[in-house]
Each structure stands twice: as structure tokens, then as C-alpha cells.
Amino acid sequence: MKELRYLNPYFLKYKYHFFGGIFATIAAQIFSLVSPKLISQSIASIEDYLKKGNSNPEVIKSLLIENIIWMTFAVLASGVLTFMMRQTLIVMSRHIEFDLKNVVFKHYEVLTQNFYKKNRTGDLMNRISEDVGRVRMYVGPAVMYTINTIIRFTVVIIFMLEVSPKLTVLTLLPLPILAYFIFKLSTEINKRSLSFQKNLSTLSSFTQEFFSGIRVIKSYHIENFKQTEFSNLSNESNQKSLELAKVQAFFGPLMLLLIGISNLLVIALGGFMYINGSIANIAVIAEFIIYINMLVWPVTSIGWVSSLIQEAEASQKRLNEFLSITPEITNENQTPMDFEGNISFKNVSLVYEDTHIKALDGISFDIKKGETLAIIGRTGSGKSSILSLISRLYDPTEGSIEVNGMDIKKVNLNALRNAIGTVPQDAFLFSDSIINNIKFGKENASYEEVIEAAKNAAVHQNIINFKDQYETVLGERGITLSGGQKQRVSIARALIKDPAILLLDDCLSAVDTETEEEILNNLNRICANKTTIIVSHRVSSAKNAQKIIVLEHGKIAQQGTHNQLINEEGYYKELYLKQITEKEM
Numbered sequence: 001m002k003e004l005r006y007l008n009p010y011f012l013k014y015k016y017h018f019f020g021g022i023f024a025t026i027a028a029q030i031f032s033l034v035s036p037k038l039i040s041q042s043i044a045s046i047e048d049y050l051k052k053g054n055s056n057p058e059v060i061k062s063l064l065i066e067n068i069i070w071m072t073f074a075v076l077a078s079g080v081l082t083f084m085m086r087q088t089l090i091v092m093s094r095h096i097e098f099d100l101k102n103v104v105f106k107h108y109e110v111l112t113q114n115f116y117k118k119n120r121t122g123d124l125m126n127r128i129s130e131d132v133g134r135v136r137m138y139v140g141p142a143v144m145y146t147i148n149t150i151i152r153f154t155v156v157i158i159f160m161l162e163v164s165p166k167l168t169v170l171t172l173l174p175l176p177i178l179a180y181f182i183f184k185l186s187t188e189i190n191k192r193s194l195s196f197q198k199n200l201s202t203l204s205s206f207t208q209e210f211f212s213g214i215r216v217i218k219s220y221h222i223e224n225f226k227q228t229e230f231s232n233l234s235n236e237s238n239q240k241s242l243e244l245a246k247v248q249a250f251f252g253p254l255m256l257l258l259i260g261i262s263n264l265l266v267i268a269l270g271g272f273m274y275i276n277g278s279i280a281n282i283a284v285i286a287e288f289i290i291y292i293n294m295l296v297w298p299v300t301s302i303g304w305v306s307s308l309i310q311e312a313e314a315s316q317k318r319l320n321e322f323l324s325i326t327p328e329i330t331n332e333n334q335t336p337m338d339f340e341g342n343i344s345f346k347n348v349s350l351v352y353e354d355t356h357i358k359a360l361d362g363i364s365f366d367i368k369k370g371e372t373l374a375i376i377g378r379t380g381s382g383k384s385s386i387l388s389l390i391s392r393l394y395d396p397t398e399g400s401i402e403v404n405g406m407d408i409k410k411v412n413l414n415a416l417r418n419a420i421g422t423v424p425q426d427a428f429l430f431s432d433s434i435i436n437n438i439k440f441g442k443e444n445a446s447y448e449e450v451i452e453a454a455k456n457a458a459v460h461q462n463i464i465n466f467k468d469q470y471e472t473v474l475g476e477r478g479i480t481l482s483g484g485q486k487q488r489v490s491i492a493r494a495l496i497k498d499p500a501i502l503l504l505d506d507c508l509s510a511v512d513t514e515t516e517e518e519i520l521n522n523l524n525r526i527c528a529n530k531t532t533i534i535v536s537h538r539v540s541s542a543k544n545a546q547k548i549i550v551l552e553h554g555k556i557a558q559q560g561t562h563n564q565l566i567n568e569e570g571y572y573k574e575l576y577l578k579q580i581t582e583k584e585m
Contacts (some may be wrong), residue, residue, distance in 0.1 A: 003317040007139060007258040010096045017095070021088035022147055029151050030080035032294070033159055034074035038067040040163075040287035041175075041252055043119040080514075085144065097132060104128045104319065106323070110327050112540040113393050121208050126201040131315035134471070142305050149298035149305070153213050160291050164279055164502050171262065171292055178258045179299045183252060186307035188247050193307075194314055196240040203233045246357035248369030251304075258299065262292045313355070332411035339404055339411075339419040341500045341531030343390060348399035349554075350385055359385040362399070367547065369500075372524075374542030376572060377551035382426060383535040385554075387503045389532070399413025404523040409461055419501030425535075434463055435470040437489055441497035453496035456522040458515050459488035483510035491519065495526060501533045508541055516540060539576045548572065 011018050027345045042064055105128060160168040172294075209216065210226060217226055220287055277515055279285075289528070343366070350360040359382045365366035367373045375383045388394050389401060392413060401408040403416065421441065429437050439445045450470065454460040462485055474480045481489065487507050494502060502523075508516045523532065524544060542548050543562040550558035550565070550572050560569045565572040 001073070003313045003320055004138065006316060006320055006323075007096070008133070010080075010099065014095055017088045017092035019089055020109060021085050021092065021144065024085040024088060025144075025147050026151050028078050029148070029155050031074045031078040031081060033155060035071045036159070036290040036294075038074075039290065039367055040066050040283040043283035043286050044281045045465065048490055050238050050477075051465045071467050082506055085407055087149070088149075089144040090140050093136050093143075096139045097136040099318075100132050100135060101128055103323070104132065105566065107323055110326050110330075111322070111325065113388075114328065114353050115322070115325065123201050123205060125208070126204060127318055128533045130201070130320050132495075134308075134311045134315040135319070137308050138316075140454065142312065144309040145298075145301045146282055149301055152294065152298050155365045156291050160288065163284055163287060164273075167266075167270060167279065167284070167288060171265050172295075173286060174265065175258075175299050177297065178254075179260070179302050179316060182258075182304075183249075183302060183306055184255060185247065185250055185312070186304055189244065189251070189307055192240065192244040193311060193323075196237070196244050199233070199237050199240050203237050206230065206233055234236050237401055255296070259296050262296060263289055266292050279415075280484065282479045292294070331394055333410055333412045335412055336411050337404075337415050338369050339416065339500045341367075342395060342402075342404055343367045343501070343531060344402040345386075345389075346400050346402070348389065348396045348401060350382075350395075351392060353431070359394075359554055363400075363554075363556060365547070365549060365556070365559070367531055367533070371547065372527065372545040374534045374536065374545035374548045375546060375551060376536065376539070376575065378544055378559075379572070381551040382554040387422070387533065387535060390503060391417060391422060392500070412554055419500040420503060421494035421497045421501070422503045423490050423494045424488070425505040425507065427483075427507065427508075429474055429487040429489060431474060433468075433471050433473050434489060437474065438470075438492045438496055439493070441493040445496050449496055453492040454489075456495050456519075456526060457488040457492035458511075458518045458522070459485060459492060462488075479568045481525050484512075484515070487511060488515075502530050504532070504534045504536075506535050506537060509537065513540065520544065532537075539572070539574075541581050 045060055045063055069304060075432075108124065108128070160172075173554070203386055206229065210230070217223060246515075266285060266288045270279065270288060273279045274282055274285065345365050348360055348363045349358065351358050363374070363382075363386065375386060377383050385394070389396055390403075391410075392408060395409065400573050404412055408416070431439070435447075435450055438450050441453075447470075450462060454463060454470075463470055463472070472480065479493075487510050490530065491507055494504075504523075508519060511519070516538070520541060532545075536542055539562075546561070548560060548562060548565055549556055550570065552571065557573055558568065560568070566576050567573075
């Protein structure tokens with residue numbers, strides 16, 4: 001139960017639901033016990049009349065009618081109160097589920113890149129759905145039936161002891177033994193259920209990756225291989241499901257056995273006691289049968305509830321594992337601030353925690369508002385890492401980064417990222433309309449602003465040729481569009497934001513040279529007062545920048561303007577000559 005302590009504040013938050021549910025449960029149980037007493041009284045009156053015959057039949061009839069009326073009222077009252085019990089406790093569990101999902105999702109948002117590198121998407125989805133769902137079963141049904149069981153046991157046993165202490169003890173003796181077997185069965189169910197859920201998480205991760213990578217799978221014609229993998233995982237899941245079903249199949253018969261044995265004991269023991277004169281009349285047996293049947297479900301539910309609690313604890317442990325993770329990057333400064341765009345790297349190094357690769361090694365440079373910096377280098381030279389540091393997706397391992405003359409760790413993180421427009425190397429578009437994907441950069445943008453951004457990104461003509469134009473709904477990750485179109489929509493999304501700092505990470509790699517030239521000319525005009533950093537493999541994207549940096553193995557190998565670097569031996573000149581030759585061919 002240690003892991004479930006995390007949920008205690010939620011019970012306090014919804015204390016009116018919680019205590020209201022307890023009150024409704026107590027009242028419902030009291031009303032539910034009116035019927036056995038009235039039934040016993042009615043049978044005793046009839047028995048007395050049949051034995052002695054000294055009672056007026058009209059009096060018996062009047063008593064029966066009166067008892068029926070009271071029983072009807074008690075049943076209705078118990079039903080209404082049971083409804084109120086569910087409305088308070090189950091509704092409370094739904095509120096807690098809602099809160100917990102929001103807490104989990106919010107924590108997902110603040111966790112850093114390192115976390116997502118170490119965890120698979122399918123598993124993360126399972127935590128916020130399956131695991132939270134199991135926790136809800138604890139704060140709802142498990143809590144409700146636990147309270148219901150405790151109160152019912154207490155009230156029923158008190159009533160039974162009042163009628164016949166000896167018969168009470170004798171008929172209750174088998175219940176703990178049968179409850180133990182149900183508990184053991186529930187434990188085995190829980191064990192197999194966890195194994196099944198773990199396999200289901202693996203299967204979910206596999207299918208999620210399959211759907212995301214369907215184009216690659218088709219391109220390499222490995223459908224049969226993936227089908228075999230899926231079949232193996234499905235067969236394993238099916239096997240675990242069957243193992244769980246086999247154990248669960250014992251649950252119903254065991255409960256019927258419990259009911260049958262309990263009723264037989266009441267009839268047999270009660271009958272002998274009636275014959276021996278230990279109990280006054282046969283009505284006691286009828287009353288006890290009702291009481292025992294009222295205890296059957298609580299006894300049975302002990303095992304089921306314990307299983308729910310174990311499952312919830314296992315799930316809450318999985319949630320606690322990452323809810324307790326403190327993000328490496330936090331917002332230490334909540335003061336609102338504006339950014340002019342001055343950026344300074346001072347002897348910055350970056351080592352990735354998961355791979356221990358040194359992506360950057362002693363990088364230093366300055367860029368002022370209105371300037372454009374281009375970063376050129378071979379694959380893996382550390383170009384994208386510089387952009388990640390500016391966005392504070394990572395913090396430098398050594399050295400410091402200053403923005404507006406302040407250490408980047410001390411500036412308002414939200415304000416910093418609001419001031420940045422990023423176009424990633426792998427353009428990510430949502431399964432939504434094109435207009436909404438562009439407005440992602442500025443939620444309240446007008447239709448005219450969207451069109452202007454699309455024109456500046458040289459994608460407007462493509463969009464208006466679609467049947468639904470800007471209302472065209474894209475497939476997952478923007479699969480409806482070509483690579484170049486996705487990049488340009490992503491550029492439009494960044495431009496509509498009108499950021500102080502614009503980061504372009506090789507975002508023109510999938511467009512032709514004419515379109516690239518058009519976009520770059522638009523950027524030169526738009527970004528006159530912005531700080532712009534362009535990462536590229538093309539000299540054509542870098543040549544107009546005020547400063548160009550050439551990276552090799554995480555270090556600055558060359559820096560200067562385009563004219564300076566083409567007259568200097570090195571990688572930039574080699575790349576320039578190679579691309580000029582390719583263009584002429």
C-alpha cells in the first residue's frame with residue numbers, strides 16, 4: 001500500500017464525495033437489514049398461528065400487509081441510498097482519474113529529451129491509459145466495496161448475534177476458509193493479469209511503431225517479416241490471455257460453492273437446533289439464510305478487491321517511477337521578459353547522457369539581433385545540437401550560453417521558447433487541417449495571416465491546388481504531403497509566430513533550388529530584425545549569412561563570411577566547389 005499513499009491527497013480533495021459515500025453506505029446497509037427482520041417476524045407469526053391456532057387471521061393478514069409495506073419502503077430506500085453511494089464514490093473515482101491523467105500528461109510535457117529517448121511511446125501511452133484506469137478501480141470500486149464490506153459485516157453480524165450467537169458462530173466458521181481460497185485465486189489472477197498487461201504494452205508499442213513506419217516497411221517489402229513478428233507477439237498475448245481466463249473460470253463456481261455450502265450449513269445446523277429446541281422457531285433459519293446470502297458477496301469481494309488493490313499498487317508504482325523524476329531543465333525564473341535576440345556561446349561543450357557522445361567541444365561565438373548565422377558541417381558534426389541548446393532542450397555539459405546578456409539557465413524558460421520559432425530537421429505535422437497546423441504557431445492568427453505565412457514559405461500555390469485547400473486534413477505526421485511540402489508548412493508555422501529568434505534546422509533539404517532561393521529571399525526580408533540561425537548542408541542556404549561557422553567533430557573548424565571561406569582551404573570551399581559543379585551539370 002506504500003505506493004498508493006500518493007493518492008491520499010485526492011481523497012482529501014474530494015472529501016465531501018468520500019464521506020458522503022460512507023454515510024450513504026451505512027444508511028443503505030441499515031435499510032437493507034429491515035427486510036430479514038420483517039420476514040422472520042412474518043414467518044414466526046404464521047408458524048405460531050398454525051401451531052396454536054389462537055390468533056385472529058385478520059390480525060395476521062394485517063401484520064403481513066404492514067410488513068410488506070415496510071419492506072417495500074426499506075428496499076426502495078436501500079436502492080436509492082445505494083445509488084447515492086455509487087454516485088458519490090464512483091463519481092469521485094472519475095474525478096481522481098481525470099486529475100491523475102492531467103498530472104501525468106503535464107509531467108510528460110516537462111520531462112526532457114533524455115526521458116523520451118529511454119522510454120517507448122507505447123509504454124508511455126499505457127501508463128496514462130491502462131495504469132491510470134487500474135488506479136481508478138482502486139479509488140472507486142475497491143474503496144466502495146471495502147467500505148460496503150466492513151459496514152455490512154459489522155451490521156449483519158451484530159443482528160445475527162442478537163438472534164442466535166451459537167448459530168452465528170457455527171455458520172460463519174467456513175467463511176474465512178473459503179475467503180482464503182478466493183484470496184489465493186485472486187492473487188493468481190492478479191499475477192497473470194500483470195503478465196498479460198505487460199505483454200499487451202509490448203504489443204501496443206510494436207503496432208504503434210508499425211503504423212508510424214508503414215511507408216518504410218512497404219518500401220523495403222518487409223511486410224511478411226513484420227507479420228511474423230506481430231503473429232509471435234499476438235500468439236504470446238493470446239497464450240497469456242488464455243492462462244488468465246483459465247484461472248478466472250474458477251471464480252464464479254467458487255462463489256456458487258460458497259453460497260451453497262453456507263446455505264446448507266444454515267439449514268442443517270438451524271434444523272438440528274430447532275429440533276433440539278435451541279432456537280424458538282423456524283423463522284430464525286429463514287432470517288439466517290438471508291443474512292448469510294447478504295455476507296456471501298462481501299466475502300467473495302475480499303479476494304476481488306485485494307486483486308484490484310494489488311493491480312492498482314503495481315500501476316501506481318509505474319506512475320510514481322516517472323512522476324518522481326525531476327526534470328533536468330526547469331523554469332527557475334517566472335518573471336516575464338522580452339528577448340532582443342542577442343546570443344553568446346562561451347566555451348560550450350555537450351555530452352549526451354544516453355550515448356556519452358561528445359556532440360560539442362568548446363564552442364564559442366556571438367550573434368546579435370538582426371544577424372543571420374549559418375552553420376555548416378558534415379553529418380554528426382553537432383549542428384543540430386547547437387539549436388537544441390538555444391531552445392534549452394538540453395543544457396550544456398560545460399561552458400555557458402547567454403541570451404540578452406543573461407545566463408540561459410536563469411531566464412524565463414517559457415518566455416524564451418515563446419520567443420523562438422523552430423523548424424526542425426524532421427518536419428512534424430499533426431493529423432489536422434493545414435490551416436490549423438500553420439496556426440499552431442499563432443493560435444489566434446487570421447486567415448489572411450495564414451495565407452501570408454504560406455506565401456512566404458512558398459507553399460500557398462500547392463495548398464490552393466488541393467480539393468479542400470487550407471481545410472485539407474492531413475494524415476498522421478502529415479503523410480498526405482510530400483517531404484518538401486511538409487517542410488514548407490513547417491516554415492510557415494514558424495513565420496506566423498513572428499519570433500525574435502528563428503532556428504532553421506536543414507529545413508530546405510527536400511525543396512528544389514528555385515523554391516529554396518524564393519524562400520531564402522523571403523526570409524532575408526522578413527528576418528531583417530530577427531536573430532536567425534540556419535543549419536544546412538547547402539552553401540546556397542548559407543552564403544547570405546553575416547557569419548558562417550563550419551563544424552567538424554563538435555569543434556569550430558572555420559568561421560567567417562561566404563567570401564572569406566571560399567578563398568580559404570577547407571571543408572566549406574570543397575562543399576562550395578562540389579555543389580557549383582553539380583548545379584552546372
